[in-house]
Each structure stands twice: as structure tokens, then as C-alpha cells.
Amino acid sequence: MQNKMPVKVLEFLFDALTDQSPRSRTVGRTRGAIELSQAILGKGWAYISQLEDLLLETDHRARRIDIEAFTTYFELPIRSVFQKPRFVTAGAAGFRALSAMDAAALLVHLDDIGFNTDPMLLIEGLLPTLASATHVTGSEWTVLAYQRLQQKTQTTIRADAIDKDGEWTSSKLKDSSGRRLEFTRVGVQPFQLQVSGSKYLKPRHEFVTCEYCGYEYTKGDPEAALTHRAEHARVRQCIDPTRLKQLQDRLLAVAEPELVIGSSPIWMHRQIYERAFRFKREMQFDFTQWEGSARHKNTCPESQAYLFADHTAACGSGAIVGACAFWKDETRWRLRWVWVCPKMRRAGVLARRWPQFLTRYGDFELDLPLSEAMATFIAKYGSDWQKNSIKGLKADE
Template sequence: MKYTFESNTLEIIWNGLNETPKRTNQFVTEKLYLKFLERGWVLEYEIEDIFYHLDRGVYSIFLERKSMDEIYKGFEIDFETIYDKPKATDSSVMGYNSISIKNFVFLLIQLEKIGFSTNPIFLVEKLLPALKQKKYLSKSELEIFWYNKTRLKNETIFLSIENYHGFFLNPKKLKTELGFKINVEFDEENKPVYFEIVAPKFRKKTFTYPTTCEECDYTWQKGDPSSSASHRRVHKRAMNWLNPQPLERIKELDKINKDYILVTADSPKWQHFEMYERAYAFKKEFRYDFVQYQSREGHNDENIHGYLFINENDSIIGACCFRKNELEWGLDWIWICPIQRRKNHLANKWKMFKELYGNFYVEPPVSDEMKSFIKKHDSLLL
């Protein structure tokens, strides 16, 4: 993050950072904070009181009104006029220049990021529960929402004069009480023109790059923890159908048939879940818009018959679904895991399907491979 300030403001910031830290009067500050929270606003003159008790360096900046106004502007903090609530008979009210409590906390956070001991934790903890319930957050609310996870870890902040081009000399270093490392450059008049402020717990982001998993075909940003975690979830799910393992539930079934399980409206939920997962695999492989199975939980439609294909190891290697319209049955979809294809799993059941569902249609679009399969196996049944 980069901020541009006048040379005089940078000098005041530098002098403030070199002040001996003032120990916070916690009782006084918390008493003021509770008043701010109740009101929802912080009056301009009250900010001076808080800075006096929080950090002597920030208080010295406040004494220079022009510099403080520049900091407000740089951090995009807007003041508003608030008014005493009038009584019904009042014709005039008193106005006060103020900032909202959330913008005030945002100011404390920004000042902490450039090295001052403003410690906004008390106010953050008071405001956070309500923010967690909101659907949308403002800029200042986002800073409060993230504060506990990002404190002292923020990215490097740069402060400089407007025409700084990196050719000034006289570097100096400073380490604050909180551990911020500050590198400063000065001009020929020994005035600061450039600050590099490194947070004590800041770590450079790991280089990330797009990677596609050869097994589950998922693309994620390798090196990004969140993206990698997402890949692990997707991968684990996909492996259930791409590399199926024996299921104890299938072993425990009193199976009438060795190589399939008929799934109807009366079947248990876990069988419907396995049907849905294969329908999802079908949708994913062929890039269809929706999953052609109603629910993971099951359905009450007697005109839908699902078949889970199982092998000798009691693993689910594929599935298909028949659906009846007003006139006839149709093969809605079929999906078999790649490592089990061309092993006659469908061919061995084709005669049975014909006997059960008659001259059923196959839901389009139909691949050339499926057309050849139908032509070959229907002719064998004649």
C-alpha cells in the first residue's frame, strides 16, 4: 500500500515514531471507548483525548492540524456533522464534526500499520460480533473483520513525498516497540522523503501458479493454501467414482444380483447418494449444464429406475438411469469409471434392460461410440 504526503507531514510522522512510547491508560481509554460505542460516533475533539492516552507520537501529529487533516485524507476517512436529537418544540440543534465509530477504528488500525501503538483490539472485539452477521461490509468494516487474522502481518506500507523517484540518500532505520521495521530516506536537508514500513510478522506470499490434477482434472493455484484445500476436497470426492474402493455396505447386502443394485424410490438414501455422484461425474465429464438425477437424498418418483454397477470387489464402478415419460422408457444417462470401460459392464446387462424396458430410447445427444454399441447389441438380440 502506498500513501503520498507532504514533506512536513512525513517529518512529523518520523518524529512521532521516534517518541518514547507512552504507556496506555487502559481505564481511561476503555471508558471513552464505551461512550463512543454507545453513541456510534466519535467527536473530532475526542480524538485528541484518545491519542493523548494511547500514543505520544500520534498525539504529536494531532497537534499539527494540517498534517492530521492530510492523514485523514490519505486514509480516506470522511468526517460528518451529527446533531443533538431535537425535542419536539426545538427549532434549532447543535452540530458536531465527527467520524463513525467504525471509521475511527479503521483510523487506529491504519496508524498501527505505520508503526504507532494505537492498539484497537478492545474496539474490534466489541464490533466484530455484529459484523459477522452482516452480508455486506464497508471498507472500514472489512479492516475490522480481518483485523485479528492480519494484525502485524499486513503487507509492506510505503509513505513518500509526491515527487519521490528513489534517488535520495541518507538512509536510517528504526524498529518500533511493536516490532515494525522502518527504513527511511532523507533529502539533503535531512528531511524524510520515503518510508518503507515492514510489519513484524509479514511473510511474502508464496509464488502461485495454475496446476491441473492429472487424476481429477481440477485446476487450482499451487502455492495458495485456500486453493490447495479446495483441490483436496474436490480430489477426494472425485476419487470416490474415478478409483472406487470396496464398500462395506455392499458387502453386507443380501444381493439378488452380483453385478448391479437396482435403485428405486424405496431404496435407502446412501444408494441415491451414490447414484447422484455418478450422475455428477457424467455431467462433469461431458460438460452438461445440470446433474441428471434429482437428489442426493432420494426421490419419490416411481418412473425413475437407477442401476449401480458393482464388480467382484464390491466397488461401485458406474451407474445408469432409466426414466419413463408418458409413453415409454428411456435410458437417461450412463457413466462408467474410465478404468472399467470396454469391459462389457453395459453389454452384459443390455439384454436384461431390453426385457425390462422394451424398445427404450437413448436420451440424446448420443456419442458415435454409443450409436455403434446400440447398433451392434440390438442386432445380436434379434
């Protein structure tokens, strides 16, 4: 939960919950608690004053509790509730109240953080009303799950302000029901309360890395599994490219079918972006050297890029086996990056384009650092000027 608690309410919690004297708690159900719960269930609403009384019946430490601060924090709506008038035109005095369901949820939340609230008093009466529900509110869910989750949750409440220069200190205690409470202060101000039930088990975050696409995710997390699937498919397009109809058509119809500039279609820009990203990943650079994104073209006039269409039968005609990008500095062009999919390396993909690049861009510079493969490539295919310019440079420097 992203909500924050006012510092003074957290101070109250620190005070109340560190009081572990036996007299603070009532053992067993009192008559008062039973009667109040029945009254709440009877009308379906819990007046705030009734809730205060009910809390005091089970835990004396709740005597200074600011209920409205907790309803705000746990997002439980307080409503004005009226006794139904005999004549609708008559005036009536309203009471501030929570629905019985929200009141039960509040008792569960307070129980979770260490108050002795006995939520079952209300829950027993509410469960039958949920038996045939197909949809539930957050509070109804809390009520349904209470018995299964009792003592198994962890709640963390943070203050809405922090003393930036203060020192962090924390103290811990275990209450009589086995809950573990941790109070953290920054400076003199309370900052965080964390309460773990006696049966709370830390979720084991088992990280796995997909060897194919490099995506790291938490095992068993369905959300992460979906994101991984999308990422995996994206990466596969680059690493194991297959025939792409759009590029295949272009190879037959356009003079410079592989060139990507501002006027080229967006799909070409997207394909360049994906490969700029793969290059960044593989070389472990911090930035993607491409001014476009998956949605936006790179329209910088200084930029010219190329998609490499497969010239062999390995991936199929129109398959994109690599890409590169050039940038024009003041007067000279520069090769910013070049990436060929691993299975098509050493197959002459770059070599067969190099003479054409030299014709178009002259003695273009090379962005450093050079990979070992690239340094060997230049030694063999670079112009004399390029060979000279990398002399003395060790690979990856």
C-alpha cells in the same frame, strides 16, 4: 473485508490522500504526540478526542476525519469509559473511547492507507503486555505484526453505494513513502480506494490441476489442499472402485440388487449422484441429471437408476463400476445417461445389462447427444427401433 465505507467518508479519503503537499505531514515526533501517547498508555484507553488530537499531531490532513466511521469499518469497538469514582454509588461522566490496543490497531490501519500516524508510539508500550499471551484479538494481532508487515500490505476500501450508470475512472499516485494509491470513481462518486505498500508483492496465485480428479486449486493454500483431498477421495471411489460391503450383501439378499428407486437406501442414491456428477464432468455438460444430492434421495416416481456391480474380478465383488439412470416421459422410457469407470470400459459392463433393460423398458429412447462410444454400442446392441432412431445422427450431435 466485506465491510463498506459510507460514500462521504470515502470522498474525505480521496480529498485528504490526494493532498501530497509537504506541509500536510509532520516530520519526526512532536512533543504533543509523545505526551498524548503516554496518556493513552497510562490509562489503557484512548478517548476519541485524544485520538483526533494525536492524528493531527502527525498528519494535518486528518483534521476532518470521522473516527467513528473508521472504527465501524475496521470493527473496533468504542466503549463508554468512566473515571473510577471514589464511591461506586456516585455518578460519573463517561467518555467514548477505544482501548489502547484498538487505538493502536486503528493507527496501523490508517498508516496502511497512507496517513502519517506513527503507530509505534503506542505499539512500543503495548508489545510487552502481549509477550506471554497465548490467544490474541484481531487488534493485538495487528499490533504484533506491524513491524513485520509495514509497507507490505494492500488495503482496499469500497463505498456502500455505486452509481450504476456511471463511467469508471481511476487515478493513481505514489506518496512520499512509496505507497501506491489508486482512486476509482464511478460517475462522480468515489467507489474504491486501493493502497499498496512500497514493499507489497502481489501474491502469486499458482493454479494447479490434479490430473487424477481434475480439481483446480491454489498451490500452498492449506484450505484448498483440504478440499482437494476430500474431492480426490470422492473421485477415487468412482474411478478406482473397490469392494463395497453394502452392495456385496445386497447382491445376495435382494431380488433387484442394482435398482435404485425412491425406496432404496440413501447410500445407493448417493453413489448414483456421484456418478451422475462424473458423467456431467466427463461430457462437459452444464447440469447433473439427477434430482437427488449427496444428502437427499431422488424420490421422483419417474426415475429409475442402476448401480453396476463388478461382474469380473478386476475391482472385486460389490465394487460399483458404473451407473445409469432412466426417466419415464409420458409413455416412453428414456436412458438419460450411463457412465462406466474408465478402467472397466469395453469389458461388457453395459452390454450384459442391455437385454434386461430392453425387456423392462421396451424400446427406450436415448438422451442426446450420444458419445461416439455409445453410438457404436447402439449400432451393435441396440434394438432395431433404437438403431433406426439414431440413424442419420452423427456422434456428438
